[in-house]
Amino acid sequence: MSLLALHNVHKHYGGPPVVQDVTLTVDPGETVAIIGPNGAGKTTLFSVMAGERLANQGRVELFGKDVTRAGARRLAHAGVARTFQIARFFPSKTVEENVTIAAQTTRRRYRRFWAGVPRPDDDVGRAIDATGLTGLRPVLASTLSQGNRKNLEIAMALVQRPRLLLLDEPTAGMGVEDLPRTVAVLKDLRQSRPDLAIVITAHDMDVVFALADRVVLMANGRIALDGRPEEVRDAPQTREIYLGNSYGGGAA
Numbered sequence: 124m125s126l127l128a129l130h131n132v133h134k135h136y137g138g139p140p141v142v143q144d145v146t147l148t149v150d151p152g153e154t155v156a157i158i159g160p161n162g163a164g165k166t167t168l169f170s171v172m173a174g175e176r177l178a179n180q181g182r183v184e185l186f187g188k189d190v191t192r193a194g195a196r197r198l199a200h201a202g203v204a205r206t207f208q209i210a211r212f213f214p215s216k217t218v219e220e221n222v223t224i225a226a227q228t229t230r231r232r233y234r235r236f237w238a239g240v241p242r243p244d245d246d247v248g249r250a251i252d253a254t255g256l257t258g259l260r261p262v263l264a265s266t267l268s269q270g271n272r273k274n275l276e277i278a279m280a281l282v283q284r285p286r287l288l289l290l291d292e293p294t295a296g297m298g299v300e301d302l303p304r305t306v307a308v309l310k311d312l313r314q315s316r317p318d319l320a321i322v323i324t325a326h327d328m329d330v331v332f333a334l335a336d337r338v339v340l341m342a343n344g345r346i347a348l349d350g351r352p353e354e355v356r357d358a359p360q361t362r363e364i365y366l367g368n369s370y371g372g373g374a375a
C-alpha cells in the first residue's frame with residue numbers, strides 16, 4: 124500500500140485551477156522530487172499534501188485512509204511534516220529551543236511550553252545531530268547561515284517523527300558551502316530512516332539527481348511526466364516545458 128496517494132486532485136484559489144487532475148503515489152522509503160517551472164503548482168500541491176489547503180476535487184489518502192479533508196493539524200499528528208521555501212522558526216530562540224518547541228507542539232504540549240521552560244529530550248538531540256547542528260545548539264536562530272536555517276527547519280520537522288517529510292525547496296538560496304552539506308544531511312536521513320517517504324521540490328537539478336528515486340514534472344498544474352530521474356531529464360517534453368513552449372495549452 125502506498126504511504127501517500129493523490130487521486131485526481133484539483134485545487135484553485137477562486138479562479139482557474141492551479142492544480143489539475145493530479146494522480147500520484149509515494150511509497151514508504153521513496154524520495155520523490157516535484158519539479159517544474161515557476162507557477163507550475165508545486166507549492167500548492169505540497170500544501171494539499173500537508174493539509175494546509177484542501178483539494179477542491181479529488182481524494183488524498185495516507186496509508187489508505189481518506190485524509191482529503193483532514194487538515195494540517197490532523198495530518199501532522201498522522202506523521203506528515205513539512206518545511207517551507209522560506210524557513211519558518213523563532214529567530215529570537217536558540218536552535219535547541221526551536222527544535223524543542225517543534226517537538227512539544229506535535230506532542231500537544233504547546234501550552235505547557237509557553238507556561239514554562241522547555242526541556243530538550245533525546246529526540247531533540249537526535250534531530251539536531253542528524254542535521255549537523257550539534258555545535259550550534261545554544262546559538263540564536265537569527266544568527267544562522269541560510270543553509271543552517273534550512274537545516275534547523277529540517278530538524279524541526281524530523282523531531283516530529285514524520286513518516287512523510289515534505290521539503291519545499293530545501294536548498295533554495297544556499298551558497299556553495301551550505302548546499303552540499305544539506306544534500307549530505309538528506310542523504311544520511313534516507314539511510315537512517317529507510318521507511319521515511321520524502322517529497323521534495325527543487326529547482327536545482329543536481330539536488331534532484333542526488334536525492335530522488337523518482338521525478339514528477341509539473342506544468343500548468345498538471346503532471347506532465349512521472350518517472351526515473353534520467354527518464355524525465357532526457358524526455359523532450361522536459362526541455363519544451365522549461366523553454367516555455369505550449370505544453371497543456373499555455374506557457375507555464
Ligand SMILES: Nc1ncnc2c1ncn2[C@@H]1O[C@H](COP(=O)(O)OP(=O)(O)OP(=O)(O)O)[C@@H](O)[C@H]1O
Pocket residue numbers: 136141159160161162163164165166167168
Ligand atoms: N494564495 C494564493 N492565492 C492565489 N493564487 C495563488 C496563491 N498561491 C499560489 N497562487 C497561484 O497559483 C499558481 C501556482 O503557484 P505555486 O506557488 O503553487 O507554483 P510553484 O510551482 O510552487 O511555483 P514556484 O516554483 O515559483 O514556487 C501560480 O499562478 C500562483 O500565482
